[in-house]
Amino acid sequence: MAAVLLVLLLALCVASLLIGTGSTAPGRAWDYLLGEHTARADPQLRLAVVDVRLPRTLAAVLVGVCLGTAGCLLQAATRNPLAETGLLGVNxxxxxxxVVGLTFFGASSATALLVWALLGGMAASAVVLLLAAGGRAAGSPLRLVLAGSALGATFHGLTSYVLLGTQSTFDVYRYWTIGSLAGVRTADLLPLLPLAAAGVLVAFGCARPLAALGLGDDSARSLGHHPGRIRLVVAAAVSLLAGCAVAVAGPIAFLGLLAPYAARALAGARMAAQLLLSALVAADVMIVADLLARVVIRPWETPVSVLLAFVGGPLLVWIARSSRLSTAGAAS
Known part of the structure; x- marks a missing residue:
C-alpha cells in the first residue's frame, strides 16, 4: 500500500506542475518538463512551472508529511483518535x-511571516511541554491536552485583543489564517527541511515505544518504557512538524486528524506502518486539495483549508458517530 500511495504522490506532483490558475496549457508545461527547446526558452512558461507551481508542489508535500506524521504521533501518544495538532497550542x-510581528515589528513579507509563525508555534509548544513536565503526572495525555487547550485559549484572546486596534494587521492576518499555499517560494522552504526531517526521524524512532504505549501505561512500564518521557518526546516532535506546517501554509484543519485514521484502517496496529501511511495519505490529500483550489473558481483560488473543511467536517462527524471509534483508539 505504501508503494501505491508513493506512486500516486509522484503522479500528483507531476499534475501539480502541469495545472495552474493561469492560461499556461498543461501541454506546454509538459513540454517544459521534457526539456523541449522552445518551451525551455519561454520565460513565461518557466515562471509558471518553476517559480510558481514547483514551490507549491514542494510545500504541499512538506505540509502533508508534517501534519500526517504529527497527527499520527499525537493520536498514538494520547490514545485519542480525535486528537490533532491544535491540541498543543501550535496553531x-x-x-x-x-499578529505581534505584523503589529509591533513591521513584518510584512512572506518570509517574515513564515519565521514569526514558526517561532510562535514552537514557543507555544515549548511552554506546553514545560507545563506538562512537572509533578507526578508528568507527560500524561490529560495534562498535555489541558495545558495545550489553556494556552491556546490564552493566545486566542491575546490575538483578538491586538487585532481590535489594528485594521491593517487584521487585513494581512485574515489572509494568512485562511490557510493557503499561494505565494510560497522555494527559498522559504529550504530552512524548514532540516526541522521537518528531524521531526520525522524522531517520529519513527518513537514507533516501538508508542506501540508499547498502545497496550497501556502499565504494560509499557513492564516492557521497560517510560510513558511520560515518551509523550514529552512525541510532543517535541509534534511541535517541530506542526510548526513547519503552520509556518508554510497557515492553520490547516482536519488533515492531521483524518490522515492517521485512514492509515490505521490500512496498516492496523503496526505503528511504523501507520506513521508512513499517514504521511503519504496526508501528502496526497494536500496536493489534491491544492489542485482543486486552483481550478474550482478559476482564474481565482479557493483556500486549501476551505476545501479540506468541506471534506473533513462531515467525515469527522461520521468518525465520531462510528462504532469503530473506540477500536481505532485501541489500535493506536
Missing part, C-alpha cells in the same frame, strides 16, 4: 506570533 501560538 494559536503561531497566529499570535504573526
Amino acid at each position: 494559536s501560538g503561531a497566529a499570535f506570533a504573526v
Whole structure:
C-alpha cells in the first residue's frame, strides 16, 4: 500500500506542475518538463512551472508529511483518535506570533511571516511541554491536552485583543489564517527541511515505544518504557512538524486528524506502518486539495483549508458517530 500511495504522490506532483490558475496549457508545461527547446526558452512558461507551481508542489508535500506524521504521533501518544495538532497550542501560538510581528515589528513579507509563525508555534509548544513536565503526572495525555487547550485559549484572546486596534494587521492576518499555499517560494522552504526531517526521524524512532504505549501505561512500564518521557518526546516532535506546517501554509484543519485514521484502517496496529501511511495519505490529500483550489473558481483560488473543511467536517462527524471509534483508539 505504501508503494501505491508513493506512486500516486509522484503522479500528483507531476499534475501539480502541469495545472495552474493561469492560461499556461498543461501541454506546454509538459513540454517544459521534457526539456523541449522552445518551451525551455519561454520565460513565461518557466515562471509558471518553476517559480510558481514547483514551490507549491514542494510545500504541499512538506505540509502533508508534517501534519500526517504529527497527527499520527499525537493520536498514538494520547490514545485519542480525535486528537490533532491544535491540541498543543501550535496553531494559536503561531497566529499570535504573526499578529505581534505584523503589529509591533513591521513584518510584512512572506518570509517574515513564515519565521514569526514558526517561532510562535514552537514557543507555544515549548511552554506546553514545560507545563506538562512537572509533578507526578508528568507527560500524561490529560495534562498535555489541558495545558495545550489553556494556552491556546490564552493566545486566542491575546490575538483578538491586538487585532481590535489594528485594521491593517487584521487585513494581512485574515489572509494568512485562511490557510493557503499561494505565494510560497522555494527559498522559504529550504530552512524548514532540516526541522521537518528531524521531526520525522524522531517520529519513527518513537514507533516501538508508542506501540508499547498502545497496550497501556502499565504494560509499557513492564516492557521497560517510560510513558511520560515518551509523550514529552512525541510532543517535541509534534511541535517541530506542526510548526513547519503552520509556518508554510497557515492553520490547516482536519488533515492531521483524518490522515492517521485512514492509515490505521490500512496498516492496523503496526505503528511504523501507520506513521508512513499517514504521511503519504496526508501528502496526497494536500496536493489534491491544492489542485482543486486552483481550478474550482478559476482564474481565482479557493483556500486549501476551505476545501479540506468541506471534506473533513462531515467525515469527522461520521468518525465520531462510528462504532469503530473506540477500536481505532485501541489500535493506536
